[in-house]
Amino acid sequence: MELFRNVNVDWLGKKWYFLCFSLIFSVAGVISMGLHWAHIGSPVPLGVDFKGGTQVQVQFQNSPDANAIRRATDAAGIKDVQIVQFDAAEKRQMLISLPTPSDASLDAGRKEIVDALDAHYNNPIVTTSVQVVGPTVGHQLEKQAALATLYSLIAMLIYLWFRFELIYGVAAVVAVFHDTLITLGFFALTDRELSLTVIAAILTLVGYSMNDTIVVFDRIRENLRLSRREGLTEVVNRSINQTLSRTVLTSGLTFLTVLALFVFGGAVLHNFSFALVVGILIGTYSSIAVAAPMLVAYQDWRASKGKAAVLPAGKRSK
């Protein structure tokens, strides 16, 4: 069985469509992030992990009613409470969160919530999980996550520079940046919260998208070495087509596993797997539609300046 055989698509000829597509999604994401920024002071809604606060997961005896819970917390004088249905309704779980103003009063929120609910509900409630993060730690984690992403991008750029050429590294990093931006944009658009596990997912998609891009680049490098007379545009097109079978298969299968995670992984992993589902689609697209065209664009730009082509001199790696 074979999916693609002797495909001959002129990918680079469609670069303007790709550019439009990427721009629409990036711009929509950026606008949405901008609106969030104006509204809540961060481009994407932040989970307790990053903004600090108290989050109590409570299991009720009977189906809980958000309004009743709110009445209970209001009666106890607790302000700014956020109440979210946690899982499928029959599990009777609710997530109740509230911001923690300072590191000093860290423990107060959890006790307040539990006391208020205990007082209001006669039948016992069970707190299944508690997260309390002080604002200081939240900011530290936020900074740490941003730095980890930045460092890993730099490390990948350096590695690709060493194994290919600088422009390959730059193109791959731009493509990955594009994927991250669009994925974050989706988070902003759908009002999903960024947590530590979502950061792990975003770093995974960075690795995955990079993976896809490298497979195409590896083929370009190989083809360039074999046929030096062919133009770069033709080589890139041919390389994409040759690896297309693999790209679709791998992406399809990885998408399958991620989809299983999204469907069966439960509420705890929902945002995590959402980031991966979006990320894998975008990452696959970007290796074909963003990274490869950048190589050609760079080559054309060099040619217009009268400089020699830099690309065929791929480093010998074997």
Next chain:
Amino acid sequence: MKKNLNGKIATIIGVLVICLYGIIGIPHGVTGAALLDALTQRIHLGLDLRGGAHLILQVVVKDAVNAETDNTVARIQQELQTSKLQGQPIKPDPANPQIIKVTGIDAGKASDVRNDLADRFGTEYDITGSADNSVTLTMKPSQLTELQSKTVDQAIDTIRDRVDQLGVSEPVIAHYGLGDNQILVELPGVSDLNRVRDIIQSTSRLEVHEVAGNSAGYASEQEALTSLGGTLPPDEELLHGDSQGLVSDGQDHVFLVKRVSIVGGRDFRDASAIGVNDAGRQGVNFVLTNAGGERFYDYTSSHVGSYMAITMGDRVKNVAVIKGAIRDQGQIEGQFSKQQIDDLSLTLRTGALPASIVPIEERTVGASLGADSIRQGVIAAVTGMLAVMVFMLIYYRGSGINADLALFLNLVILLGFMGFSHATLTLPGIAGVILTIGMGVDSNVLIFERIREEMRTGKGPAQSVDQGFAHAWTAIFDTHVTTIVSAAILFMFGTGPVKGFATTLVVGLIANLFTAVFVSRVIFDSHVNHKLAGQKLSI
């Protein structure tokens, strides 16, 4: 040409056996329950999976600095007295406890005082004089840093002792990477944090102070100050006490005591609860360390008839008259609850914390939630993996078996590593496993597609396999190295769940290099070995 694969096959079987041992050890039987038991013994589950409490504590290092400079103030006073120099050490700014200022120096004597103090305290403090005839001692930055790290280390030791006494199994107590003075505490299976937190945080410093003023105490701070003529001597302080001590009238009393304790904190070696005594009060027996006992003996033998206050957490618990020299044993009594006595003796046995600590992050996961997460994670992983395996068999037919075996072995190696290294499997870790499966499939697909391409050009099976692997190798190598590099960085800069994720990803990818490139190759080669001339490869 046939290849001799015996050595390679032996290597693979060896790795498989070692990893299987890593996963289940030597089980006490082959029933499902025995195997599951063995598995849970070897693979450490994170708190998010098995339930438990996770705390990050901030050590208030300023406390330790404060205590240290309090001590120095007393030493400076003594030094100035013995050198017959005038001067009064004070700590001008509570926000900067590392600064001591000596004021009230005789005109023109400032340089004498400075030289004298420089001789005694120059190694620990920077000493400067100023125009208003005062001398300032500032703790040296190196000294401050040392004191800070010592304080955090001591706090970790103390917390570990206390947690051990509570009987929590497999706790983690360690420096936490984000801030300088943070401690990570992980307590598997603990879902009610209240008592644990109280015990961990308890600074309950038991100290014995000399009573300076009225041994029966004063009715209010005002009264105490009036009796002193309005000002509190710098080496003394006022402490409140409830109806304990020699008076027992249920009122709040104020006691005047010497600031520096006779014994306290680390001088206590052991403690145990005693039952209700004749007076109807409960108490704690304590034992002092050798050094503490020496000091206590010196003091009590020369102060028979005077009073000492036993204080806990800045409250006077008891005032006792010294009837004779005591070396290393004593008793504290008071109206304590059973729980308080247990906790007090626990904190005494484990020593006092060198500084107070404040929780800055807290997470607890109920055990049932953990079990739910495991089930869902495992279902997702198994479903995803099965779907991939079935697809590979359909799409690549015979060679699909290679891919499936490689995937399976990959999982075994990954779990085996977790078993050997005692790395913790977290929920994101399970996600990492699923991603490893994805990358594993990618390597196989890359190779198989390449073999197909070679076969299309008319090459025979052996040559196609050879060329297919050779051509796919650079892409596999580069993709794996980049991902491992980024996962390693994630491991270095990440914490908690992110770290667990990075661990499984790195190990999974290394295992994948072995299975996809080496194992799959051996299976292909052995397959080709058994082919008759002209037979095609099933791919």
